[in-house]
Amino acid sequence: MPPRTPPVEPIPLVLYEDPLSPWCFVAEKRIAAALADLAAAYAPLRHEPFPLRVEPRAMSRAERERLARAARKAAKEPEARGITPDLWLSTDPPLSSIPPLAALAAARLQGDAREEALRTLLRQAALFRGVNVSRTDVLYELAERAGLDVSRFACALATPWTERRVRARYEEAVDRGVDVAPALVVGEEWLIAGPRSADEYREILERYAQVRHGLPLARVLH
DSSP states (O other), rough: OOOOOOOOOOOOOOEEEEEHHHHHHHHHHHHHHTTTTTTTTTTEEEEEEEOOSSSSHHHOHHHHHHHHHHHHHHTGGGGGOOOOOOOHHHSOOOSSHHHHHHHHHHHHHHHHHHHHHHHHHHHHIIIIHHHOOOSHHHHHHHHHHHTTOOHHHHHHHSSHHHHHHHHHHHHHHTTTOOOSSSSSETTTTHHHHHHHHHHHHHHHHHHHHHHHHHHOOOOOOO
């Protein structure tokens, strides 16, 4: 009998992201498209927090204009049509990314599907409708719409451990060399910082799968 081939262990993928960043939204869409033909090689994409605004503080006019410009630029990409700069031009912009990231950490306690549902609603509210999703009342409303047990969610969100976990994950990422979001870590070895084109993500993931498992490349880009 021929020797058995050991099963191929899926390659881990981690996306460091901030739900208030339009470019994190774009990056995730492109990574998902790149994985369409490589699903057998990779584990499901895992999200980790990387707040682009850590400490709550009032923003200067220049900061708000910079963030609004980033939103307008991202909105020109096909994956981000409909994104607006309203979040940063409103009279009530978020002062920190920690609250929505803590909300996602609280939602994760009720399962990956609930966390993903909340992430989708957070992005829709913040990026497409300009809603300040750092407000607790908004987070409760979105949690209910995401199908979470709101009482459990509220308890987890109010627990100091939840915010500490977000900050600890952020500090660990910085220690590992992550300095921007989006940042994709492939197989705990390759770090792809900043948004890339769908073709770039596909080429990177194909090449890593070939290096790790000896899988043939679907195509090679020159």
